[in-house]
Amino acid sequence: xxxxxxxxxxxxxxxxxxGCRYNSDQIxxxxxxxxxxxxxxxxxxxxxxxxYTCGDLFHQETLLDDAKVQLGRILEETKNSxxxxxxxMPLGIDNQLFNCAVAIQKGRILGxxxxxxxxxxxxxxxxxxxxxxxxxxxxxIMLCGQEVPFGDDLLFEDEKGEMxxxxxxxxxxxxxxxxxxxxxxxxxxxxxxxxASNEIVGKYEYRKELTRQQSARCIAGYVYTSSGVDESTxxxxxxxxxxxxxxxxxxxxxxxxxxxEQLIFSEIDIQKLxxxxxxxxxxxxxxxxxxxxxxxxxxxxxxxxxxxxxxYVPPHPFVPSDGSSRDRRCSEIxxxxxxxxxxxxxxxGLKRAVIGIxxxxxxxxxxxxxxxxxxxxxxxxxxxxxITMPGFGTSDVTYTNAMEFMKSMDVEIREINIKDACLQHFxxxxxxxxxxDITYENxxxxxxxxxxxxxxxxxxxxxxxxxxxxxLALGWCxxxxxxxxxxxxxxxxxxxxxxxxxxxxxxxMLESKxxxxxxxILDTPISPxxxxxxxxxxxxxxxxxxxxxxxxxDFFLYHMLRYGAAPGKILILAKKAFEGKxxxxxxxxxxxxxxxxxxxxxxxxxxLPDGPKVGTISLSPRGDWRMPSDAVADSWLSELESMQE
Numbered sequence: 001x002x003x004x005x006x007x008x009x010x011x012x013x014x015x016x017x018x019g020c021r022y023n024s025d026q027i028x029x030x031x032x033x034x035x036x037x038x039x040x041x042x043x044x045x046x047x048x049x050x051x052y053t054c055g056d057l058f059h060q061e062t063l064l065d066d067a068k069v070q071l072g073r074i075l076e077e078t079k080n081s082x083x084x085x086x087x088x089m090p091l092g093i094d095n096q097l098f099n100c101a102v103a104i105q106k107g108r109i110l111g112x113x114x115x116x117x118x119x120x121x122x123x124x125x126x127x128x129x130x131x132x133x134x135x136x137x138x139x140x141i142m143l144c145g146q147e148v149p150f151g152d153d154l155l156f157e158d159e160k161g162e163m164x165x166x167x168x169x170x171x172x173x174x175x176x177x178x179x180x181x182x183x184x185x186x187x188x189x190x191x192x193x194x195x196a197s198n199e200i201v202g203k204y205e206y207r208k209e210l211t212r213q214q215s216a217r218c219i220a221g222y223v224y225t226s227s228g229v230d231e232s233t234x235x236x237x238x239x240x241x242x243x244x245x246x247x248x249x250x251x252x253x254x255x256x257x258x259x260x261e262q263l264i265f266s267e268i269d270i271q272k273l274x275x276x277x278x279x280x281x282x283x284x285x286x287x288x289x290x291x292x293x294x295x296x297x298x299x300x301x302x303x304x305x306x307x308x309x310x311x312y313v314p315p316h317p318f319v320p321s322d323g324s325s326r327d328r329r330c331s332e333i334x335x336x337x338x339x340x341x342x343x344x345x346x347x348x349g350l351k352r353a354v355i356g357i358x359x360x361x362x363x364x365x366x367x368x369x370x371x372x373x374x375x376x377x378x379x380x381x382x383x384x385x386x387i388t389m390p391g392f393g394t395s396d397v398t399y400t401n402a403m404e405f406m407k408s409m410d411v412e413i414r415e416i417n418i419k420d421a422c423l424q425h426f427x428x429x430x431x432x433x434x435x436x437d438i439t440y441e442n443x444x445x446x447x448x449x450x451x452x453x454x455x456x457x458x459x460x461x462x463x464x465x466x467x468x469x470x471x472l473a474l475g476w477c478x479x480x481x482x483x484x485x486x487x488x489x490x491x492x493x494x495x496x497x498x499x500x501x502x503x504x505x506x507x508x509m510l511e512s513k514x515x516x517x518x519x520x521i522l523d524t525p526i527s528p529x530x531x532x533x534x535x536x537x538x539x540x541x542x543x544x545x546x547x548x549x550x551x552x553x554d555f556f557l558y559h560m561l562r563y564g565a566a567p568g569k570i571l572i573l574a575k576k577a578f579e580g581k582x583x584x585x586x587x588x589x590x591x592x593x594x595x596x597x598x599x600x601x602x603x604x605x606x607x608l609p610d611g612p613k614v615g616t617i618s619l620s621p622r623g624d625w626r627m628p629s630d631a632v633a634d635s636w637l638s639e640l641e642s643m644q645e
Contacts, residue, residue, distance in 0.1 A: 002303060002306070002568075003271070003306035003568070003569045003572060004269050004270040004271025004272065004274075004306075004569070005267040005268070005269055005270070005304050005306045005309055006040055006041075006163055006190070006221075006267060006268050006269075006270050006304055007037075007038050007039050007040050007265055007266070007267050007268075007304055008039065008040065008041050008042075008043075008190060008192075008221065008223045008244060008265060008266065008267075008268055009034050009037065009039035009041070009042040009043070009223075009263060009264060009265035010042070010043050010223050010224065010225035010242035010243070010244060010254070010263075010264050010265070011027075011030045011034070011042055011043070011044050011045075011225060011242070011261070011262070011263050012045065012225060012226070012227075012228045012240035012242055012254060012258075012261060012262040012263075013026035013027055013029075013030055013044065013045075013048060013228070013261050014026050014228070014230055014260070014261050015048070015051050015227070015228065015230035015231065016051065016230065017050075017051040017053055017054060017230075017231065017232050018050060018051060018054050018057055018063060019051070020049055020050055020063070020066040020067050020069070020070040021066070021070060023048060023049050023050070023051065023070070024049060024070035024071075024073055024074050026261065027044060027048060027049070027074055027085070027087060028073075028074055028077045028078060029261075030042070030044070030261060030263055031074075031078050031081055031083060031085050032078075032081070033263055034083050034085070034263065034265070035081045035082070035083045037263070037265055038304070038308065039083055039265050040082075040083060040084065040301055040302070040304060041083070041084045041085075041086070041165065041190070041192065041223075042083055042084070042085050042086070042265075043085075043086040043192040043193070043194060043223050043224075043225050044085065044086060044087050044088060044194060044225065045088060045194055045195060045196055045225050045226055045227040045228070046088045046099065046115075046169055046170050046194045046195050046196040046226075046227065047088040047089060047090060047099060047196065047227075048087055048088040048089070048194070048227075049067045049070055049071060049074075049087060049088065049089040050063060050067050050089060050090060051227075051230075051231060051232070052088075052196035052227050052231055052238075053196075053227075053231045053232035053234070053236075053238075055232075056128075056129075058090055058097060058129040058130075059129065063090075064090055064091075064092055064097075067089045067090060068089075068091075068143070068144065071087070071089060071102065071143070071144055072144040072145075074087065074104070075104060075107045075108075075109070075144055076107065078104070078106075078107065079106055079107030080106065080107075081105070081106060082105065082106060082300075082301070082302060083105070084103060084104070084105045084110070084156075084299060084301070085103070085104050085105070086101050086102070086103050086167060086192050086194060087101070087102050087104065087194075088100070088101055088102075088169070088194045089102060090129075090130070091112065091114075091141075091143070093136070093137075093138070093141055093150070094136070094137045094138065096131040096135060096136075097129055097130050097131060098114040098115070098130060098131060098133060098136070099114065099115040099118065099126065099130045099169060100112050100113065100114050100115070100169075101113045101114075101115075101167045101169055101192075101194050102143075103156060103167070103297075105299060108146065109143055109144065109146050109148040110148070110149075110156060110297050110299055111148055111149040111150070111154045111156065111297045112141065112143065112148055112149070112150045112151075112154075113133070113151070113152060113154050113167040113168075113169070114132075114133030114136060114150070114151070114152055114169075115130065115132070115133055115152075115168075115169035115170065115171065115172060116132055116133045116134060116152045116168070116169075116172050116179050117132065117171045117172050117174075117175050118130050118131065118132050118171065119170075119171045119174075123198065123235060123236055124171075126171075133151065133152035134152065136150065136151055136152070138150065139151050139153075139295070149295060149297055151295070152179060153292065153293060153294050153295055154166075154167070154294065154295055154296075154297055155183060155186060155187065155188055155294045155295070155296050155297070156296070156297045156298075156299055157187070157296045157297070157298060157299070158298070158299055158300065158301050159298055159299070159300055162270065163189060163190075163270055163301065164187045164188050164189055164190075164296070165188055165189065165190040165191065165192060166179070166180055166183030166184070166186075166188035166190075166191050166192070167191070167192050167193075167194070168180050168183070168191060168192075168193050169193065169194050169195070170193065170194065170195040170196055170197060170226075172193070173193055173195075173210060173211065173214060173224075174210065178214060180193075180214060180218055180220070180222075181214075181217070181218060181286075182290075182291070182292045182294075183218075183294070184218035184219070184220050185283070185284060185286065185287045185291065186287075186291070186292065186294045187294075187296075188218075188220065189220055189221060189268075189270050189273050189274065190220060190221035190222070190223065190268055190270075191214075191215075191218065191220055191221070191222050191223070192223045192224075193211075193222070193223070193224040193225070194225065195224060195225060195226040195227070196226060196227040196231065196238060197226040197227075197238070197241065198236040198237060198238050198239075199236075199237050199238065199239040199241075199256070199257075200236075204239075204241065204256070207241065208241075208243065208250075208253075211224050211243055211245055212245055212248050212250065213248070215245035215246065215247060215248050216245075216247055216248030219247050219273055219276045219277050219280065219283065220247065220273060221244070221245065221246050221247075221268035221270075221273065222243075222244070222245040222246075223243075223244050223245075224241075224242065224243045224244075224245075225241075225242040225243075225254075226238065226239070226240060226241045226242065227240065228240030228258070228261075228262075229257055229258070229259060239256035239257050240254060240256055240257070240258060240262060241253075241254060241256050242254035242262060242264050244264065244265070244266045244268070246268050246269065246272075246273070247272070247273060247276060251266040251267075251268070251311055252264045252265065252266040252311075265310070266310060266311045267304070267309045267310065267311050269563075271563070271564075271565070271569070272563045272565075275563050275564040276563070306569065306572045307572060307575075309572075309576060313573050313576040313577040314577065315551060315555065315577040315578055315581075316496050316551060316554070316555075317554075317555060317558040317559070317562075318494045318496055318497045318554055318558060318615065318617075319496055319497055319500055326500060326504075327504060327508075330500060330501050330504035330505075331504070331508075333493070333497070333501060333614045333615075334368075334369065334372070334501060334504070334505065336612055336614045337369045337489050337490075337493075337612060337614065338369050338372040338373045338376060339373075339376075339612075340487075340489065340611075340612035341369060341370060341373040341464070341487060341489055341612075342373040342376045342377055344462070344487050344610070345373060345374075345377060345379075345462065346377065348462060350460055350461055350462050351379055351383050351460070352383050352384070352385060352456075352459050352460055352461030352462070353370050353374070353383070353384045353385065353461055353462050353463075353464050354385045354387065354452050354455050354456040354459065354461040354462065354463050354464065355367055355370055355384065355385070355386055355387070355452075355463070355464040355466070356387050356388070356389060356448055356449075356451075356452050356466065356482075357386045357387065357388050357402045357405065357406055358388070358398060358402060358466075359388070359397070359398030359399060359400070359401035359402035359405070359521065359524070360398065360521070360524065360526065361495075361498050361499055361502055361521060361522070361526070362466040362467060362468050362471075362490055362498060363402075363466040364405060364502055364518065364521050365466075365489075365490055365493070365498055365501055365502050365505075366464050366465070366466040366489050366490055367384070367386060367405070367406075367409060367411070367464075368409075368502070368505050368509075369464075369489045369490075370384055370464050370489070371384060371409050371411065372509075381409065381410045381411050382410070382411065382412050383412075384409075384411040384412065385411070385412050385414065385455065385459060385461060386406045386409070386411045386412065386413055386414070387413075387414045387415070387416060387451065387452065387455065388402045388403065388406065388413075388414075388415050388416075389415075389416050389417070389418050389447075389448045389451060390415070390417050390418070390419075391417075391418045391419060391422065391444045391447075391448075392419060392422070392440075392444065392532050393444075393532055397520075397524060398524060401517060401520055401521050401524065403415075404517045405514070405517045405518070405521065408510075408511075408513050408514035408517055409514065416451055418444060418447045418448060418451070421447050422443050422444055422447055425443050425447065426440075426443065431443070436532075441478070442478045442479075442481060445477075445478035445481030445482050446478060446480060446481040448481070448482070449478075449480070449481045449482060449484055449485075452485075453484075456486065462486045462487055463485045463486040463487075464485060464486070464487060464488075464489060465482075465484075465485025465486070465487060465488030465489065465490065465491065465609055465611065466482070466485075466488075466489075466490055467482055467483065467485075467488060467490060467491065468490045468491070468493050468494060468495055468498055469490075469491065469492050469493055469494045469495075469557070469617070469618075469619060470494045470495035470496075470550050470553055470554055470557065471495070472491065472604070472605055472608070472619050473553065473557045473594075473597075473598055473601075473619060474547055474553060474594065474597045474598070474601065475597050475598075475600065475601020475604050475605075476543065476547060476597075477604065479603075479604055483604055483608075484609060485609050486609060487609060487610055487611060488608065488609045488610065488611035489611060489612065490611070491608065491609075491611030491612070491618070491619070491620070492611065492612065492613050492614050492615060492617065492618040492619070492620075493614060494550075494554045494557065494558075494617075495526070495550040495553075495554060496550060496551050496554045497554075499522055502518055502521070502522060503518070503519075503522060505518070506518040506519065506522075525543075525544075526543045526544060526550070547590075547593060547597070548589070548590035548593055548594070549582075549590065551578075552574065552578070552582065552587065552590045552591075552594075553590065553594050555570075555573075555574055555577060555578075556570055556574070556590075556591055556594045556595075557594070557598075557617070558617065559573060560598075561617050561619075561625070562616055562617055566636075566639060567591060567595060567636050567637075567639045567640045567643075568639055568640075568643055570591060571584075571587060571588060571591060571640075571643065574587045574591070575587060588640065588643070591640065592637065592640050595633050595636045595637055595640065596633060596637070598633070599631060599632065599633035599636075600633075602627050602628070602629045602631065603629040605619050605621060605625065605627075606621050606627075606629050607621070608620060608621060
């Protein structure tokens, strides 16, 4: 499976209670629509051939026989369909009646899975008619002239062994340890649930959260569908609720209480799920003592072209798109940062902090965090020594922003111009200051760090690091310059999130004067300001013109580290996420830059100062990212090159 995407669907058909012929017509029609939509596996509700609410009619041979006849007709009518369909029906076997899911493809029955947990409480009386699949006496049955696997121990796996799915039915999900938990440990990457879940007040939220949680707990895709409004309303009402989750994230959901049929679909990323399972070494621990034996039924499936994905791919994966979620995320991150720094200050016993302020976003966020930490510890903000160190590239805009921001924060302010010290250093090492090369730039960065470190020693303070996660990934920092500090509060904050954090603090925690300064800083181009300004005195060295847009690099970083995605897959996802904003060639260009720099700059990440982890991705060499500094990027670059040919 080249890029790991698998298109799944959930159907809510029209229905007549006991009307097997009518119901099979609806199923056949939806399978055809699913085939046209490119759905590879399509799930229908529980007992979808007969209807769930037939009651004592389930004891009638006429209904049971007609259900089998209509299954045969569905097989014949869909014999050319490569879409695997999961259909619900009652089956009488060995003196018992089972509530079953029948998996079919191209006129063939792949297998039959009976319901394990049969409810018999409140409005549910299923044990009046049905037996648990655990009571089955055989593991194969004859159905529609085919000998097929039967049992609650079935999993379905493609011929290549890349995609495996399991099936459970309605109540199976609602027990303390659902069958899907064992199916997932046995290899099922996607779980399909054929359900008939009635609607009562509050149940919608509970059911949705239950499904989300099981998807997350199993690190699996979970495709759920439930009977619609055409079920009997003698005592209860069904809403036709369908959902598709991927590891706790909702990909797609139906509307409830619609009269018409519904068909929802999305793509589940199998590679992403497998990557998460491999990382989570606790995932298989339960299996040692509580594992179950499963039989695997093989099936054939066509490769899904990842370029055709319909699912939403967020361009800024580190930043929630929903405003309220974003605010909660910013509040939590800011609290993690401030709590971490407060702990370090308490531990060291120091009462002072030293921080370099450039007028840019990173140092702004670092000072905001430091000020809040001092507030938490009841240490006066005047104990924070904020130092601005103008150099050859400092513009009037950033200098003014830095000064006004420091004043608004009520901290001790110092200004130390580094030009003379740098000129003396150029002279000492024999460097021509008119040559604006890497030496010219790094001398300034290291001079600033030296000043901060020495003042911290002199004042008995802690140097607060300002560099962010994106800079660390790209190595966009000077080794033993801004790369180094005594505690790095921004070390796991990506650049795209820094601006949202600063804006959130401005909107929620500052008075109007400080807000205005922060808004100006947010509008200032990102730059290290190590090269002289242009003729107009404006910033001449814009980071994103040199190494590429940070929103692209953060996107690459997220998918490469969070899910281990290959360059080709990242490229496909980026095209989808940034469609209409960047050309394919532009994305390829900067992805190549990212891969090269990520590998070549690992030596800087191998000796990072301490700093708090705030999200799922961190580059700390002591925790989340342990990579040799001399690893090569040949395989990654080779894949990119092959895509450009």
